Amino acid sequence: MKIKYVLLILLSTILCQNVFGRADVYLKLSTSERRQLELGIAPLQAQDAKDHPEAIVNAQKMLEIIGDDLAFSLYFKLVYPPSLLEGYGLKKGRLDIGAWQMLGARQVLIPELKQEKKKVILKLSVFDLGIQRQVFSKDFEPDGSRAAAHAASDLIIKNLSGEDGVSSTKIAFSLKSGKNKELMLADYDGGGLRALTNFNSINISPDWQPGGGALAFVSFYRNRTDIVSLNLASGQTAIISQTEGLNTSPAWSPDGKSLALTLSKDGNAEIYLLSPETKELRRLTNSWAIDCSPSWSPNGRELVFNSDRPGSPQLYIMDSEGANIRRLTYQGGYNTSPSWSPRGDKIAFVSRIDGRFQVCTIDITGDNFVQLTYEGDNEDPSWSPDGLHLCFSSSRTGSHQIWRMHWDGSAQQAITNNGGSYMPAWGPVQ
Amino acid sequence: MKKSLLLVSLSLAVFMGCGMKKEYIRVTDQLDSIEVREKKIDRRTAVMDSLIQIQMGMIYELRAELRSLSASAGEKWSIAEQQQEDNKYRPLPIGPNQPDPKGPAPEPKAEVPSETNPKKLYDASYLDITKGNYDLALAGFNEFLKRFPKHDLADNAQYWIGEGYYAQKKYEPALTEFEKVVGNYPGKDKEPAALYKMGLCLQEMGDKAKARQYWQLLVKKYPKSPEAALASDKLK
Numbered sequence: 023m024k025i026k027y028v029l030l031i032l033l034s035t036i037l038c039q040n041v042f043g044r045a046d047v048y049l050k051l052s053t054s055e056r057r058q059l060e061l062g063i064a065p066l067q068a069q070d071a072k073d074h075p076e077a078i079v080n081a082q083k084m085l086e087i088i089g090d091d092l093a094f095s096l097y098f099k100l101v102y103p104p105s106l107l108e109g110y111g112l113k114k115g116r117l118d119i120g121a122w123q124m125l126g127a128r129q130v131l132i133p134e135l136k137q138e139k140k141k142v143i144l145k146l147s148v149f150d151l152g153i154q155r156q157v158f159s160k161d162f163e164p165d166g167s168r169a170a171a172h173a174a175s176d177l178i179i180k181n182l183s184g185e186d187g188v189s190s191t192k193i194a195f196s197l198k199s200g201k202n203k204e205l206m207l208a209d210y211d212g213g214g215l216r217a218l219t220n221f222n223s224i225n226i227s228p229d230w231q232p233g234g235g236a237l238a239f240v241s242f243y244r245n246r247t248d249i250v251s252l253n254l255a256s257g258q259t260a261i262i263s264q265t266e267g268l269n270t271s272p273a274w275s276p277d278g279k280s281l282a283l284t285l286s287k288d289g290n291a292e293i294y295l296l297s298p299e300t301k302e303l304r305r306l307t308n309s310w311a312i313d314c315s316p317s318w319s320p321n322g323r324e325l326v327f328n329s330d331r332p333g334s335p336q337l338y339i340m341d342s343e344g345a346n347i348r349r350l351t352y353q354g355g356y357n358t359s360p361s362w363s364p365r366g367d368k369i370a371f372v373s374r375i376d377g378r379f380q381v382c383t384i385d386i387t388g389d390n391f392v393q394l395t396y397e398g399d400n401e402d403p404s405w406s407p408d409g410l411h412l413c414f415s416s417s418r419t420g421s422h423q424i425w426r427m428h429w430d431g432s433a434q435q436a437i438t439n440n441g442g443s444y445m446p447a448w449g450p451v452q
Numbered sequence: 453m454k455k456s457l458l459l460v461s462l463s464l465a466v467f468m469g470c471g472m473k474k475e476y477i478r479v480t481d482q483l484d485s486i487e488v489r490e491k492k493i494d495r496r497t498a499v500m501d502s503l504i505q506i507q508m509g510m511i512y513e514l515r516a517e518l519r520s521l522s523a524s525a526g527e528k529w530s531i532a533e534q535q536q537e538d539n540k541y542r543p544l545p546i547g548p549n550q551p552d553p554k555g556p557a558p559e560p561k562a563e564v565p566s567e568t569n570p571k572k573l574y575d576a577s578y579l580d581i582t583k584g585n586y587d588l589a590l591a592g593f594n595e596f597l598k599r600f601p602k603h604d605l606a607d608n609a610q611y612w613i614g615e616g617y618y619a620q621k622k623y624e625p626a627l628t629e630f631e632k633v634v635g636n637y638p639g640k641d642k643e644p645a646a647l648y649k650m651g652l653c654l655q656e657m658g659d660k661a662k663a664r665q666y667w668q669l670l671v672k673k674y675p676k677s678p679e680a681a682l683a684s685d686k687l688k
Contacts, residue, residue: 308681321584323619341615343652345679346645366583386582387575 058099059182061148062127063089064111065103070142071135077142080166081135084144087168090211091175091189092131096410096428097182101127123151129182135164146174148182158182168213176451188406192449193413194218194228194237195424198442205239205252210406210413210426210448212437218252225250226445229272234452238262238272238281249283251298262298271315275322275342282306282316282325293327295342306344313338317362317369319386326350326360326369337371339386351384353391359402362386365409368429370394372401381414383429394431404448413437413446570600574609581612581619590616607637611646618649627653644670644677651683 066085068078092098103110103125111121111130122130134145148158158181162174172189179187191210196203197217205218205225219225223243230237234254241250249263249272263269267286274281281296288305291312295304307313311331318325322342329338335358337350351357356374363369366386373382373391379399384391394400398418405412413426421441427434577592593609593616600606614629630653633646647670654663667683674680 305685306682308678308685319582321582321619323584323615324582340678341645343648344682345648346611346615346642347678367579385575387578389575 058097060101060126060128061092061098061182062101062103062111062122062125062130064117064122064130064132066133066135067112068135070137074135074137074142077135077144077164081133081144081164083166084162084164084171084174085133087171087211087213088131088146088175088178091172091187092178094211094411094433095175095179095187095189097179097185097187101125117149119149119151119154128152129157131178146178148178168209172209186408186451188408188411188448188451191407191451192234193404193424193426193437193446194230194449195415195438195446196226196228196444197440198422198444203442203444205237206443207254208424208437210437212424212439215438218254227271228445228447229274230447230449231274232276232278232450234450237447238274240270240272249281263296265303273316273318273325275318276320277322282318284314284316293325293344304344306340306342307347308344315359317360319362320364320366326362328358328360337369337384350386350388351391352388357382361403361405361412363405363409363429364407368409370403370405370412372403381412381431392431394427395434400425402445404446406448407450411448413448415444415446568599570596570603570605573599574605577609578612581616584619586616586620607633607640607642610637611642614646614649618653621656623653623656627657644674644679647673648679648683651686655686 063085066078066081068081071077089100093100101122103121111118111125113121117130117132129148129150132147132149134147136143136145142164144162144164146158146160146162147156149155150157158178160174160177162170169190175189176187179185179189188210192207193210194205194207197206201224202222203224203226204220205228206215207218208215218237219241221241221243223241223245225239225241225243228237228239231251236254237252238249239252241248243250246264247269248261249269251260251262253259262272262281263283263285265285265287268291269283269285270291271284272281273283279297279299281298283294283296284291285294286292290310291314292305292309293307293313293316295306296302306325307327307329309329309331311329312335313327313329313331315328316325317327324339324341326337326339328335330336331338332349334355336352337357337360338347339350340347350369351371351373354373354375357371359372361370363383368383368385370381370383372379373393374380375382375393379401380393381395381400381403382391382393394412395414395416395418398416400414400416400418403412403414410429411426412429413424415422416425416436419436422443423436423441424438424443424446425434425436573592573596577589577596580586580589580592590613593613596603596609597606597613603609610629610633614626614633617623617626617629627650630646630650633640633642634650637643647666651663651666651670654660654666664687667686670677670683671680671687
């Protein structure tokens with residue numbers, strides 16, 4: 023009895039420290055700091071599906087993808103049971119709440135394979151350890167498909183965080199094949215790779231139309247530069263811009279009503295605004311310098327672009343009437359390929375540092391120039407629709423591959439393994 | 453590791469043909485004893501695992517007891533409170549630019565502490581412009597002008613107030629605010645853009661003649677500005 027009371031006092035001291043310590047940490051957190059939900063991932067319960075080994079394999083495959091998605095989303099810190107203890111986290115087939123709390127989990131994802139009539143279903147539910155009730159439950163077909171796994175991840179993210187996940191988003195990019203470059207499409211993690219064009223020509227600079235139904239890109243298939251639109255559902259193409267001279271760097275406005283682009287029809291490269299519907303073309307820049315690579319602010323009122331008017335390529339911002347032009351970058355002698363974050367606050371771009379190209383970010387106020395990559399040449403950054411991640415092309419492993427990373431440069435990983443991959447464009451949530 | 457080292461030394465011994473049988477017996481004995489020790493460790497790990505399980509069970513019981521004791525001492529552990537605590541940890545504010553976890557304020561009002569950093573207030577208001585939070589942006593820039601009317605960025609703040617209305621297609625108040633840039637900050641760097649935008653506002657309001665007057669003034673006053681080139685296009 024005495025021992026019990028000593029233990030009780032000891033434990034209450036620990037718990038009090040834990041409670042107050044946690045509150046203290048919470049108070050120190052500012053809104054700009056990252057907070058993640060500690061989500062336990064319970065082992066798959068498959069007693070019901072013992073006669074369906076294929077369903078078990080498929081479910082495991084899907085759970086692996088879901089785990090990767092949730093970890094990459096930045097909304098969760100995943101908590102797995104220690105491998106030493108088999109069956110950990112379950113007590114007589116039910117969730118062992120205390121065991122998961124000991125691991126630091128606040129919610130637990132419980133995957134179960136269940137036999138319903140003649141069908142096996144994968145039930146994913148999330149149990150909140152704090153309020154001690156189920157907060158999410160949904161049945162999925164354990165077909166092992168990547169698309170179903172990504173869709174499940176986004177559903178979980180939406181239900182637990184209220185935010186749109188990017189697990190089902192796609193990345194379009196240009197892949198070198200001999201003398202040509204064709205457009206490719208992959209899942210945001212590199213899975214499900216497929217060719218979009220087979221024009222036997224150079225096709226580059228893809229840009230997603232808002233909504234994700236079509237891509238605008240630069241094509242040399244007529245031995246000149248045209249801006250072409252490709253409908254992803256029908257595969258049909260249409261020429262959007264074919265003015266005399268260069269037609270490059272297309273960028274759809276957030277409302278999808280106009281396309282910013284670079285044309286050289288008046289002598290040198292200038293930025294224009296084209297309304298594909300009315301065919302109205304409006305010139306935004308007018309200088310002796312090369313102005314190109316426009317990227318829209320999320321409200322569709324401003325554009326960041328590239329100009330060599332100071333003598334070297336630098337980033338500038340103007341409004342969508344072409345007025346109020348001001349220089350954004352002063353650090354470094356070569357800054358190109360701007361991409362405005364969907365969150366509005368940062369611009370990713372490429373800066374030449376020590377003779378190599380590196381992906382950097384800068385605040386829209388011109389403060390906080392941050393270098394995110396360090397190895398090889400790293401180019402063409404493109405933001406994820408939630409503004410939490412970037413994809414880019416990198417030569418660090420010898421040939422150019424498409425890579426992805428978090429907004430602060432952490433968790434950099436290649437998502438392609440064919441060399442000659444360039445100019446990725448991260449598609450919208452659909 | 454130890455095992456492989458022993459095996460290498462054993463092979464060497466055999467290869468060199470010295471010592472031999474006694475040494476061989478000694479080394480195999482050592483290997484046997486290592487194996488026995490490994491088995492013991494495995495057993496001990498298994499015992500420790502089950503001990504951990506038991507101890508954890510005890511801890512949960514004690515925690516439950518502690519909860520009931522705390523409750524009796526007047527502390528509330530209601531589910532609602534627990535939920536409130538949990539909500540604090542939901543990962544809504546995340547990444548480089550965070551939405552307010554409480555959501556947008558119903559009545560936009562720039563809450564400014566007494567010792568406000570003018571640059572921070574200006575930057576936050578500009579960020580609201582780019583994100584399309586125009587009401588918040590207008591409140592922020594108005595607060596900036598109220599507090600720092602002589603600041604270097606005052607003409608810029610006045611320009612962004614005009615832009616905040618213009619972006620919402622509210623051309624009349626936008627015109628009024630752009631006029632203030634020209635009237636209150638003549639010769640400052642936002643004047644050409646403000647003159648151009650005044651013309652655009654008037655064009656949208658249907659007064660093309662007056663719009664042309666402003667663009668003509670812009671071309672005359674700031675002929676080398678980028679806005680003068682845009683105005684020249686409009687005057688063609």
